[in-house]
Amino acid sequence: MQRLLDLGASATGKTHLHEIALGITGINGHGGTSHPFEAQRLPGGSSSGAAVSVALGQVDFALGTDTGGSIRVPAAWCGVVGYKPTKDHAAWSTQGVLPLSWTCDHAGLLARDLAMVVRVHEALTGIKVQPQPWAGIRVGLWLPESWVAPEVQGAIAEYARRLETQGAAVVRVDLPEMLDAYTPIVLSEAAQVHARTLQQEDPGFLPFTLGLLRQGQALNEGAVREAHARRTEYRDYLDGLLSRHDVLLAPVVPVPPPLMGQEEIELGGGPVVLRRAVLRLNVPFSLLGVPALTVSTALPFVGVQLIAPRGMDDRLLGLGLSAQS
Numbered sequence: 001m002q003r004l005l006d007l008g009a010s011a012t013g014k015t016h017l018h019e020i021a022l023g024i025t026g027i028n029g030h031g032g033t034s035h036p037f038e039a040q041r042l043p044g045g046s047s048s049g050a051a052v053s054v055a056l057g058q059v060d061f062a063l064g065t066d067t068g069g070s071i072r073v074p075a076a077w078c079g080v081v082g083y084k085p086t087k088d089h090a091a092w093s094t095q096g097v098l099p100l101s102w103t104c105d106h107a108g109l110l111a112r113d114l115a116m117v118v119r120v121h122e123a124l125t126g127i128k129v130q131p132q133p134w135a136g137i138r139v140g141l142w143l144p145e146s147w148v149a150p151e152v153q154g155a156i157a158e159y160a161r162r163l164e165t166q167g168a169a170v171v172r173v174d175l176p177e178m179l180d181a182y183t184p185i186v187l188s189e190a191a192q193v194h195a196r197t198l199q200q201e202d203p204g205f206l207p208f209t210l211g212l213l214r215q216g217q218a219l220n221e222g223a224v225r226e227a228h229a230r231r232t233e234y235r236d237y238l239d240g241l242l243s244r245h246d247v248l249l250a251p252v253v254p255v256p257p258p259l260m261g262q263e264e265i266e267l268g269g270g271p272v273v274l275r276r277a278v279l280r281l282n283v284p285f286s287l288l289g290v291p292a293l294t295v296s297t298a299l300p301f302v303g304v305q306l307i308a309p310r311g312m313d314d315r316l317l318g319l320g321l322s323a324q325s
Contacts, residue, residue: 064110178283182227
């Protein structure tokens with residue numbers, strides 16, 4: 001924040017977020033916020049207020065954090081652009097941010113268009129982002145059909161066809177569900193961050209948040225070590241995938257914005273808890289620290305994400321600029 005202020009930006013205010021950033025709906029003890037255009041629907045979280053303020057034109061851009069989709073999910077459901085840089089990117093420090101999970105947290109931003117995202121990134125890095133042609137780019141399309149609604153499948157497939165018309169070579173790829181590594185790591189680290197508060201008889205958290213933190217407290221060292229070992233295996237798998245493909249293309253959300261209070265959604269395989277349905281699409285790329293860019297599709301409030309190898313942020317943004325032309 002201070003670096004942006006020094007560069008000439010002005011701070012308008014603070015925005016709502018999901019309680020302690022541990023959730024994908026945007027709910028907190030003050031009620032949170034609702035979708036910017038359909039008040040009965042969820043805006044996504046945890047950076048809910050950031051996405052809403054951008055979508056409503058109240059600010060040019062908003063800062064957010066992403067541990068398991070917290071920038072990308074509200075960007076998709078609110079119809080704006082979201083950017084999660086490489087983990088520990090020199091220009092995107094999490095210093096001064098209350099952690100949720102220090103090994104998964106990323107700082108990033110949301111804006112109404114990609115040009116503003118690029119402008120902020122260029123200001124922080126001092127490096128000009130150049131549009132990158134898609135001709136010859138190897139795209140791995142990750143589209144787990146049973147994990148997304150048919151209309152989302154169609155929107156992602158249509159985006160892939162657009163890239164093919166620009167010369168990209170698109171092939172299907174697979175990724176495993178990584179929640180078995182993500183959940184123990186994030187919840188154990190979150191419980192450590194809030195350990196002092198959790199010692200109180202009434203810590204003051206919403207019941208759902210408190211339940212997750214207690215779950216993290218209850219994890220033993222062996223379970224957490226096993227989760228870190230699985231993360232190493234998943235990182236090797238993703239690195240191998242990204243050595244064969246320049247970028248990955250994937251859905252961000254399984255359905256358009258759900259109704260406020262909705263806890264389950266219907267997918268091809270039956271009902272799925274909303275939290276799990278959303279996290280499993282986003283967790284691989286924050287758990288493993290690679291940059292991800294979320295942009296809109298032809299279907300309103302359903303985003304697509306482009307993912308690049310670690311450290312290839314400028315190229316990813318450049319490809320994003322070319323994709324929209």
